[in-house]
Amino acid sequence: xxxxxxxxxxxxxKFNFKRNISHSLExxxxxxxxxxPTADVTVPENFLFIFEKSEARQxxxxxxxxxxxxxxxxxxxxIIKLYYHLGLNIDSIIKLQNKHSHIQCQGIxxxxxxxxxxxxxxxxxxxxxxxxxxxxxxQTAVLQWYGFKGLRFLDVVSYPITEFQQLKLLxxxxxxxxxxxxxxGKWLQSKNETVVNFALKLAQHYTQVVVKSQVEQCLYHSNxxxxxxxxxxxxxxxxxxxxxxxxxxxxxxxxTNRLNILKQLPxxxxxxxRDFLVVQLNEGHEYLxxxxxxxxxxxxxxxxxxxEAKSYVDPIPxxxxxxxxxxxxxx
Amino acid sequence: MxxxxxxxxLITYAIFTYSVVQLLFYIFIGxxxxxxxxxxxxxxxFTDYKLLxxxxxxxxxxxxxxxxxxxxxxxxxxxxxxxxxxxxxxxLVINDGSKDNSLQQLINxxxxxxxxxxxxxxxxxxxxRGVYKSRNPVYKKLVVIDKVNGGKADALNVGINSASNDYIxxxxxxxxxxQDALLKLMKPFLDTTGEKVIxxxxxxxxxxxxxxxxxxxxxxxxxxxYLPRMQALEYIRAFLLGRMAWSRLNxxxxxxxxxGAFDKEIAIxxxxxxxxxxxxxxxxxVRMRRYxxxxxxxxxxAFIPDPLCWTEAPASYKILGKQRNRWTRGTIETLxxxxxxxxxxxxxxxxxxxxxxxxxxxxxAPGVEFFGMVxxxxxxxxxMIYWQTFFAFLVFIIAFGYLYSAFxxxxxxxxxxxxxxxxxVMKLLLTALTEPFIFHPFLxxxxxxxxxxxxxxxxxxxxxxxxxxxxxxxxVAAASEAAQTSNTKIKQPASIQ
Numbered sequence: 001x002x003x004x005x006x007x008x009x010x011x012x013x014k015f016n017f018k019r020n021i022s023h024s025l026e027x028x029x030x031x032x033x034x035x036x037p038t039a040d041v042t043v044p045e046n047f048l049f050i051f052e053k054s055e056a057r058q059x060x061x062x063x064x065x066x067x068x069x070x071x072x073x074x075x076x077x078x079i080i081k082l083y084y085h086l087g088l089n090i091d092s093i094i095k096l097q098n099k100h101s102h103i104q105c106q107g108i109x110x111x112x113x114x115x116x117x118x119x120x121x122x123x124x125x126x127x128x129x130x131x132x133x134x135x136x137x138x139q140t141a142v143l144q145w146y147g148f149k150g151l152r153f154l155d156v157v158s159y160p161i162t163e164f165q166q167l168k169l170l171x172x173x174x175x176x177x178x179x180x181x182x183x184x185g186k187w188l189q190s191k192n193e194t195v196v197n198f199a200l201k202l203a204q205h206y207t208q209v210v211v212k213s214q215v216e217q218c219l220y221h222s223n224x225x226x227x228x229x230x231x232x233x234x235x236x237x238x239x240x241x242x243x244x245x246x247x248x249x250x251x252x253x254x255x256t257n258r259l260n261i262l263k264q265l266p267x268x269x270x271x272x273x274r275d276f277l278v279v280q281l282n283e284g285h286e287y288l289x290x291x292x293x294x295x296x297x298x299x300x301x302x303x304x305x306x307x308e309a310k311s312y313v314d315p316i317p318x319x320x321x322x323x324x325x326x327x328x329x330x331x
Numbered sequence: 332m333x334x335x336x337x338x339x340x341l342i343t344y345a346i347f348t349y350s351v352v353q354l355l356f357y358i359f360i361g362x363x364x365x366x367x368x369x370x371x372x373x374x375x376x377f378t379d380y381k382l383l384x385x386x387x388x389x390x391x392x393x394x395x396x397x398x399x400x401x402x403x404x405x406x407x408x409x410x411x412x413x414x415x416x417x418x419x420x421x422x423l424v425i426n427d428g429s430k431d432n433s434l435q436q437l438i439n440x441x442x443x444x445x446x447x448x449x450x451x452x453x454x455x456x457x458x459x460r461g462v463y464k465s466r467n468p469v470y471k472k473l474v475v476i477d478k479v480n481g482g483k484a485d486a487l488n489v490g491i492n493s494a495s496n497d498y499i500x501x502x503x504x505x506x507x508x509x510q511d512a513l514l515k516l517m518k519p520f521l522d523t524t525g526e527k528v529i530x531x532x533x534x535x536x537x538x539x540x541x542x543x544x545x546x547x548x549x550x551x552x553x554x555x556x557y558l559p560r561m562q563a564l565e566y567i568r569a570f571l572l573g574r575m576a577w578s579r580l581n582x583x584x585x586x587x588x589x590x591g592a593f594d595k596e597i598a599i600x601x602x603x604x605x606x607x608x609x610x611x612x613x614x615x616x617v618r619m620r621r622y623x624x625x626x627x628x629x630x631x632x633a634f635i636p637d638p639l640c641w642t643e644a645p646a647s648y649k650i651l652g653k654q655r656n657r658w659t660r661g662t663i664e665t666l667x668x669x670x671x672x673x674x675x676x677x678x679x680x681x682x683x684x685x686x687x688x689x690x691x692x693x694x695x696a697p698g699v700e701f702f703g704m705v706x707x708x709x710x711x712x713x714x715m716i717y718w719q720t721f722f723a724f725l726v727f728i729i730a731f732g733y734l735y736s737a738f739x740x741x742x743x744x745x746x747x748x749x750x751x752x753x754x755x756v757m758k759l760l761l762t763a764l765t766e767p768f769i770f771h772p773f774l775x776x777x778x779x780x781x782x783x784x785x786x787x788x789x790x791x792x793x794x795x796x797x798x799x800x801x802x803x804x805x806x807v808a809a810a811s812e813a814a815q816t817s818n819t820k821i822k823q824p825a826s827i828q
Contacts, residue, residue, distance in 0.1 A: 137377065167386050290449055
């Protein structure tokens with residue numbers, strides 16, 4: 001009970017402290033960041049005392065980091081200048097040495113947002129850190145600083161890159177102008193399966209036809225996730241011949257990737273795949289039947305006729321499948 | 332009468348050992364939950380969940396919301412679910428043969444038309460009568476499936492069969508979700524390498540007395556009524572401490588039926604929800620785990636401590652009793668179905684720790700406590716009680732229980748701090764004082780009634796009426812014969828055991 005009320009009391013104290021200084025702090029920050037870039041930064045005397053406290057410095061850093069993300073141009077430059085002038089960058093660098101991973105992450109995040117690119121060496125080393133969270137923040141920072149060039153950490157990273165991190169990196173890249181990725185082919189052959197997976201997503205998103213043959217090799221990768229992603233990538237960068245390749249790969253696959261192949265085929269299939277699709281329509285799981293029917297209807301001439309004929313011969317389940325496809329086509 | 336003395340000693344020491352082991356478990360759960368919550372908070376302090384909502388690479392999700400006689404609130408509830416911000420999403424509302432005008436209301440409100448839709452019966456279910464989609468592109472994510480009444484599990488199975496996306500999120504249609512609930516729930520699926528996350532769940536909180544408008548939680552308030560407030564404390568204890576600790580150990584057996592996400596492929600492979608049990612939410616998780624264990628596939632059932640979902644708790648003894656009765660039967664049924672795992676080293680931690688814990692301290696607890704009370708009365712009548720020792724133990728056990736509750740409140744204040752006013756925290760702590768005398772004995776009695784009903788072969792859900800979130804009494808469901816006979820859950824609050 002004592003601990004509970006003490007925690008409430010401390011939270012209240014922190015809240016009041018924050019509220020008391022945040023108003024005047026916000027005013028001062030606003031004044032500084034909208035001033036001319038050449039103007040000197042003068043810290044008000046009443047703040048000098050406050051800034052000796054680590055809580056206040058952290059509060060200021062948080063405020064600057066928050067503002068930095070919302071502004072561009074000279075305002076953004078002034079925020080960095082202020083961060084530098086107050087020595088907050090030193091605080092962030094010190095955090096990199098902290099034994100707690102979340103403090104290290106905080107340090108990297110601050111350095112990243114404040115564009116402290118001179119810390120690249122230290123941060124880059126952390127892109128292959130044993131700690132997953134530190135690794136993620138470091139990879140994000142390197143990418144934010146150097147865009148596509150920052151992807152070079154993929155050359156060396158030996159720990160897995162989670163799906164969430166891949167998604168995050170792709171979103172960051174999407175906001176940047178495209179630049180070539182000469183090492184993409186090498187990443188597609190990486191021993192790290194998650195690097196291969198991520199490289200496949202890059203090839204898909206940026207339609208990197210140049211690595212098509214390496215992507216095709218990934219269809220035979222030992223990791224199922226890689227094979228699934230390879231199919232998705234090939235559906236984007238492939239051609240008519242790719243559809244045949246996928247139908248060959250289909251035979252060796254289990255349910256998940258079989259369904260995936262059938263879901264991707266509409267992007268590249270043609271009449272050449274009709275026989276294969278008719279076989280799939282007659283065999284196996286109902287989800288596969290429905291998926292093959294969709295490809296037949298969409299990509300082959302007389303596909304709908306085949307489905308209609310089948311619905312008469314074998315109404316269960318083909319009549320429902322036919323009506324489903326027909327209804328979907330109308331919608 | 333040496334044999335009587337021997338028997339009483341035997342019973343005394345057996346109950347004593349049982350209690351000591353249970354207390355040790357509580358201590359272990361408390362300690363383990365600290366590190367689990369701390370780890371989660373540190374890890375996710377920089378997570379930008381919005382990425383998931385907009386990214387084309389985010390996993391595709393089908394939300395499955397079964398509805399039975401929800402006419403009073405169905406439009407608002409569906410609107411609330413449609414407002415969930417997620418790109419790659421479909422919402423399947425399953426009308427489980429409602430006897431009211433739920434379906435017609437949905438058709439009118441969302442401009443639905445019946446379409447030809449192939450429903451695969453991979454999991455055997457009752458017949459689907461029709462599938463509806465909206466003509467209005469604004470509601471393109473919405474699919475309404477009308478089916479013959481078959482109960483909640485059956486409705487969920489229809490949803491699983493019809494879902495076109497990779498992950499399914501099963502939800503009680505009247506639950507109030509936090510804005511980012513879905514994003515937080517999905518992250519664990521993407522955040523692991525090496526092991527497959529097969530299911531995730533999050534903290535369910537009590538919504539009674541909270542300010543809720545248009546399906547959105549505006550202000551959190553501590554429940555004003557005694558029973559919901561007691562359950563608020565109980566939920567904090569169960570979710571923030573219990574589930575987090577078990578999840579850290581990867582020994583979690585239950586994801587709440589109110590809000591949980593599952594890997595669709597695994598859910599289908601194991602045959603979906605079991606409609607023969609009233610504890611279908613727990614049974615599915617146990618079956619999925621068992622499947623992964625039997626195939627020696629690395630997997631995880633994740634749980635996140637963020638409050639994601641708010642649900643209305645029973646405010647009357649009658650409804651609460653029926654709910655707990657059902658939970659007891661659900662536990663018995665689930666553990667009975669999977670008895671093969673009991674102390675079976677082949678199932679690792681699941682067989683050696685999780686299952687036995689649930690067996691002894693969740694399933695047997697009401698029976699042991701009730702038996703203990705009966706023995707106590709007999710011994711007292713026979714003047715066999717050492718009153719000094721008895722009172723010492725009684726004070727100790729009450730103090731321990733209170734300490735555990737106080738610790739749960741402390742963890743809540745330290746982490747999510749949903750009840751910020753000192754008076755609310757004080758009320759929670761004072762409520763905890765009454766638990767051993769009012770609330771707990773009632774739960775024990777409800778559990779015992781659950782045993783009796785199980786023995787008598789009753790398998791009903793029981794009546795569950797709601798007061799409505801704003802205090803307006805909205806009888807969203809009433810007991811009906813059809814529901815009783817078809818095992819239909821009229822409304823199911825989150826099971827928390």
